[in-house]
Structure formats: structure tokens, C-alpha cells
Amino acid sequence: MDGTEAHVVLRQRLAEHGQEHLLRFWDHLGETERCRLSAELSMLDFVYVNQCYEACIGDLQRTNGNCDDRLEPLPDSVIGSVVRTDPDTLKEYELEGWIFFMFI
Secondary structure (H helix, E strand, O other), rough: OOOHHHHHHHHHHHHHHHOOOHHHOOOOHHHHHHHHHHHHHHHHEEEEEEHHHHHHHHHHHHHHOOOOOOOOOOHHHOOOOOOOHHHHHHHHHHHHHHHHOOOO
């Protein structure tokens, strides 16, 4: 299957699940980016994605779209801060980030 055929199949699959908007900027992508996006989209289970979306919408409707009264700020103990973090820990975070991106 060539690139054009694969794109048609991908577009049809996305349309079946109401996800064709994911190809909105397809024409702006280079060949490598298109291959990467196609690969990522082919791994998604759109039935499950849509089920999760519907569950969220259902929850939102049951709360009349307003859950602000249940939201609370996160405690300081779970929020990181560059200003309050020691330099050694910051360096560890930086290295961890570089290692993560090396394997993507």
C-alpha cells in the first residue's frame, strides 16, 4: 500500500470514529511527520477513546456542567517549584528529561 492509499485508509478509519479532525494539518506535514502521525494514530483504540469521551460528557451533564464547587487548589507538597528546589535535584530532573527525549 503506497502513501496515498494508506492516507485514504487512515482518513476512512478516523471518519468512522468521528476523529477526522486529527488530520486537519496533514497538508502542512512533511513525509517523515506524516509517517510518524500515521503510526501513532494507527496504535490508538478509537472505540475506547470515544467511550472515555462519552463517559466524561455524561459526568459533566450529571453535574449540570458545573463542578467548580468541588475543585480545590493542590497542596504545596505536590507542586514543584524551580525557586524552592535545590540545584542537585534540578540537575537530576534535567538529566531525566534528556534521557526521556533520547528514546522518543
